[in-house]
Amino acid sequence: MATADATTSYRLIDGKQTAEDIKAEIAAEVAQLTAAGQRPPHLAAILVGHDGGSETYVRNKVLACERVGFGSTLLRYEDDISEAELLAQVEELNNDPGIDGFIVQLPLPPHISPEKVIEAIRPEKDVDGFHPMNIGRMVAGLPALLPATPAGIVELLQRYGIKTSGQHAVVIGRSNIVGTPVSILLARNLESGNCTVTLCHSRTKDLPAICRTADIVVAAIGRPEFVTADMVRPGAVVIDVGTTRVADASKKSGFTLKGDVNFAEVAPLASAITPVPGGVGPMTIAMLLLNTLRAAKGEVYPK
Numbered sequence: 001m002a003t004a005d006a007t008t009s010y011r012l013i014d015g016k017q018t019a020e021d022i023k024a025e026i027a028a029e030v031a032q033l034t035a036a037g038q039r040p041p042h043l044a045a046i047l048v049g050h051d052g053g054s055e056t057y058v059r060n061k062v063l064a065c066e067r068v069g070f071g072s073t074l075l076r077y078e079d080d081i082s083e084a085e086l087l088a089q090v091e092e093l094n095n096d097p098g099i100d101g102f103i104v105q106l107p108l109p110p111h112i113s114p115e116k117v118i119e120a121i122r123p124e125k126d127v128d129g130f131h132p133m134n135i136g137r138m139v140a141g142l143p144a145l146l147p148a149t150p151a152g153i154v155e156l157l158q159r160y161g162i163k164t165s166g167q168h169a170v171v172i173g174r175s176n177i178v179g180t181p182v183s184i185l186l187a188r189n190l191e192s193g194n195c196t197v198t199l200c201h202s203r204t205k206d207l208p209a210i211c212r213t214a215d216i217v218v219a220a221i222g223r224p225e226f227v228t229a230d231m232v233r234p235g236a237v238v239i240d241v242g243t244t245r246v247a248d249a250s251k252k253s254g255f256t257l258k259g260d261v262n263f264a265e266v267a268p269l270a271s272a273i274t275p276v277p278g279g280v281g282p283m284t285i286a287m288l289l290l291n292t293l294r295a296a297k298g299e300v301y302p303k
C-alpha cells in the first residue's frame with residue numbers, strides 16, 4: 001500500500017497571507033464604523049532609542065494602521081529620556097480620549113524599568129496585552145486584551161484547522177512576551193486550546209527528548225536554528241517565533257532574519273511549519289490591530 005511520503009508533504013503555514021486576510025477583515029469593520037459616523041480607531045506607539053529591530057517593527061505597525069484605516073501616532077524619544085518623562089508620556093496617552101490603545105516598544109534602555117512602564121499603562125489601552133491586569137484576566141479565562149504574538153500563533157493554528165485538543169504542545173522559551181503566555185493560551189479550556197503543555201527553558205533536562213514527544217512545537221528562544229531534525233517527531237506541527245538578525249554581507253540590509261528552527265532540516269519532517277520571515281511575525285501586527293479595534297469598541301472593558 002502506498003504511504004504518504006513524510007519527507008515532502010509538509011504544509012507551509014503562511015502567516016503573511018493570514019495576516020493580510022485579518023487586516024482585510026479589520027479594514028471592512030473600520031469602514032462600517034466610519035460609515036456609521038464614528039471616528040476610526042487610533043493606535044499610538046512610543047519608541048525609545050534607535051534599535052534597528054525595534055525601528056522596523058514600529059514602522060511596520062504604523063504602516064499597518066494606515067492600511068486598515070486606523071489613525072496612528074508615533075512618539076519618538078532618544079534613549080536618554082528619563083523614566084519619569086516616559087511615565088508622564090504614558091499618562092498623557094492614558095488620558096487622551098483620541099487614543100484607543102498604545103504600545104511602548106521593548107526593549108527599553110537599562111535605566112528604565114519596563115515593569116513600571118507597563119504597569120503605568122491603563123489596562124483598557126494596553127493593546128500589547130502586557131499589563132498584569134490583562135495577563136491575570138487571560139490566566140483566569142476572562143475576556144482580556146491578549147498579547148499579540150501568542151494570540152497570533154493560536155489564530156494561525158485555528159485558521160489552518162490544526163487540532164490542538166488533547167495534543168502535546170512543547171513550548172521552548174518562557175519569556176513574558178511569548179513563551180509563558182502562549183503556554184497559557186494553548187492550555188485553556190477552549191476550542192483553540194485544550195493542549196497538554198510542557199514549557200521548556202534553560203534549566204530543562206534533555207530538551208531534545210521532550211521535543212520529540214511534541215505534536216506541536218513552539219520555538220521562542222531567540223537562538224537561530226536551535227531546533228534541529230533530531231528534536232522533531234515526524235508529523236509534528238512546528239511554529240517558529242525566532243527573528244534574530246544574523247550578519248549577511250550578501251544582503252543589502254547587511255543581515256538575514258533567522259528563525260529558531262533549522263527550516264531546511266526540520267520542514268521535511270513536519271506536517272506543517274511556519275517560515276521565517278512570513279510566519280508568526282506578520283501575525284503579531286495583525287493581532288495588535290485587532291486588539292486596537294477591540295479596545296476602540298470597548299469589547300473587553302466597556303466604555
Ligand code: GUN
Binds near residue numbers: 106148284
Ligand atoms: N518587542 C518585541 N516584541 C514586542 C511586542 O510585541 N510589543 C512591544 N511593545 N515590544 C516588543
